[in-house]
Amino acid sequence: MLKIIDKYILKRYLVTFTVMLLMFIPIGIVIDVSEKINKILANKVPFIDVAKYYLDFTIYFANLLFPIFLFLSVIWFTSKLANNTEIIAILSSGISFSRFLRPFIIGATIVSLFALIMNIFLMPSAAAGFKSFRYKYLSNNNGANVKDRSDVFRQTSKDEYIYVSSFNDVSKMAFYFSMEKFKGDKLQYKLNANKIKFNQKDSTYTIYNYTKRKVGEFNDVIETGEKKDTVFNFDLDDLTPVVYIAETLPLNELNKFIEKEKSRGSSNINTYLVVLYKKYSIPASAFILTIIAVSVSSMKRRGGMGMNLAIGIILAFAFVFLDKVFGVLAEASTAPPLLAVWTPNILFGIAAIFLLRNAKR
Template identity: 75%
Template sequence: MKIIDKYILKRYLATFVTMLLMFIPIAIVIDVSEKVNKMIENKIPLLDIAIYYYHFTIYFANLLFPIFLFLSVIWFTSKLANNTEIIAILSSGISFSRFMRPFIMGATIVSIFALVMGVFLVPKASEGFNNFRYTYLKGGGKESMRDNSNVFRQISDNEFIYVGNFNQTSKVAFNFSLEKFKGQKLDFKITANRIKWNPKDSTYTMFNYTKRKVGEINDIIESAEKKDTVFSFDLEDLTPVVYVAETLPLNELYRFIEKEKKRGSSNINTYLVVLYKKYSLPVSAFILTIIAVAVSSMKRRGGMGLNLAIGIGLAFSFVFFDKIFGVLAEKSSVPPLVAVWLPNFVFGILAIYLLRNAKR
């Protein structure tokens, strides 16, 4: 590695770390100012608050990682251009492609760091961050996220179950129904206004129970105000929290998604978006680095201010499109793989175009 590579790489990493250390405390101060009243009202222990902000730091850094990286590269590359260091480097016979090498090395280090964070650190941080919010700040903990959530699952090759909503604390589900098919025809259907799990003997108690057995001529109907029985499913497992995918390590996330696919989960696109972003986020480090260097390597009349304005606009555009397409994948028919990778694809084309212009 030559002196010029060490010089640029050191500036790349140092500026990125400095940017993180500058903005994260600001984010913590803003978050404290918004939540301090509820923290005092709920008498939250200081240890829990300290753990929450540890998780908040990791969660926040991962969330705004593209903006931090982009602004840091824009900042120090603009300083190189304003000090005519880039002109001196290129005038010495070094090509623009060779000049880009330490930037790509820096992007590789940052992308590996982002991948490790996404696989090992972010899941635990996300769990701690969300659990604290829904336990102390929004009330009801995870149970509040389970309320009013309709769940329809396939629990076997020929059995389907529906639950209107499920309370995790009392282990009671409402508007319960189970349908069993023989081929394409309905064999029987069980319904109950509510169903309660009994942990002592692992049975279920159904209230206002009705079973309709479909016959060739007449249906057979059985009903009772209360009936105890055994099922092969777990009610708690029927209603995972909204943010459950964010809290799972990579290997567990793969298994969880396969299980949810077999059960016909309505949230499968949400889980797939979380999975694909673990890979798309590190790749964005290369794309954003190339765009930042291409935009800020030229000395402009507006100086660093103009470069930063352009950089902030592009960085927020990237984050905006990343969030928009993520929501589209979760709420519409847009394939999650396409939605997650489309911002990288579009900005990758922009990076190639800007890099060609910068070389000229």
């Protein structure tokens, strides 16, 4: 009897979540197409690039709204069980509420593993393709699309600093490049260039319209030129904006990159850590959101499913809102990134315990 009920609930859990994804993702695609169709047509974007973009968009969009999709799907089918008095029948047969939760936890485990795999293996390449398309084809008339790729200032070693105003990951070129070299607290030289391009064949750089000023004890030495091939001791990733790098690196490369930035004493290390910790915190939220959704929707209410869905939407958006707020807080302050990223899970975990106790009563 219990195995039949477990299979029934687990099947409904997974099917409803899948249907919720398949229902909302096309809506997101349609809205995105309606906003960008004019630019896509004006720029004569190849169909294959558009197809790849919306494949990446699907993964990016699903990962972004994963908590909302999961929460609403669990509330939807649990409310239907409650309205059909199926939950009352199950509990009246002598099954405890904790035992009733077992197939939900199994379903949350499956969904959590799916989200974890997507975060580790699919999201980096999807984020890279998603952002590259928007920069290449959609950024000309929309500064918001390149906002996260502008004004990169980074310490590349103990005494070297670089700056670029913007970076094009398609052409591997950065604009308005500046590099400063210090010895102690004294400036040794400063290099400015209108453009800097990375050459993949030999891992060199080409600087255009450059000026190099060497600071002397009595006189400065100035070198200028239109074009010069040279070698720098920083990587191409150092020219890329912080968030853009973090979102597009596979897990092992992200860990190595974080260690490298820590050794450099980078001031942007919190931003990388937020991206890393979210790869685990979002999948873990599947368990917390599932318990809250079942606790909220397992009883009949006045207003039926509509009331449960209203509560679910409010709680789901509250979770996403807190996740964004604490993520930004960790990036922009001295708050510990690990604590900030996990705070929404901690708060909603406390709420889950409280609601579960009430539901058992």
